[in-house]
Amino acid sequence: NAGSKDALVYNVSHPTLTVYPADPLTANGAAVVVCPGGGFYILAGVHEGTDVAHWLNEKGVTVFLLKYRLGQSLTDNPGKELSDNMKKSDFGEKINPIIPLSIADGREAIKYIRTHSAEYDIDPMRIGIMGFSAGGTVAASAAFNYTPENRPDFVAPVYAYLPPALQGPVLADAPTLFIAAATDDNLGLASHSVDLYSKWLAAKKQAELHIYQKGNNGLGMHKQNLTTDT
16 A cells, blocks of 8 residues: 555565655755654554655755664554554563664664765754654654764654653753653553653753643644644
């Protein structure tokens, strides 16, 4: 269904970055790694991927769309397969070994862009990472335990999955956070966003939090005629 509005990417075993350069006339030197969500089994490549890239391009930001490593889909209907798997009690056991691989791909993407910033006319001090749901795990994890090479300058987790086990200490040079989620998140992830914000608040680091009344999980760039449209 590559041509559909919600085209899915699956069975990623070799991570890739696809570059969406900003128009040279409006480019501001900033870069964002965009990480679509999908439960570490699929990637919502349009409304949490290419649509986001085009929106950021219009603001002068160059985008690197990350296809990070995923669990193996065993059918030709990965969306249904993911939905079925999420209803099973062993879903966590299946995805836990995959999550570190996905996170490592996010870190490597930042490092790659900083190393090659001159080639893309990127300011090496303005490299951020943004992600949705499972992609939010990849993005938010980059805000912990980084090195000078893979430290993000700003991080935007959107309805991210980030239990305490995946967090670490807030470092002295912790990046600025932009966090967004909805109270009615059907996966119950709003509290993860609040916890992350509270951690930055306690450490007196810069963070911005938006919790919408409605919007659910997986809204991406979809217009829903709700306050999340902003």
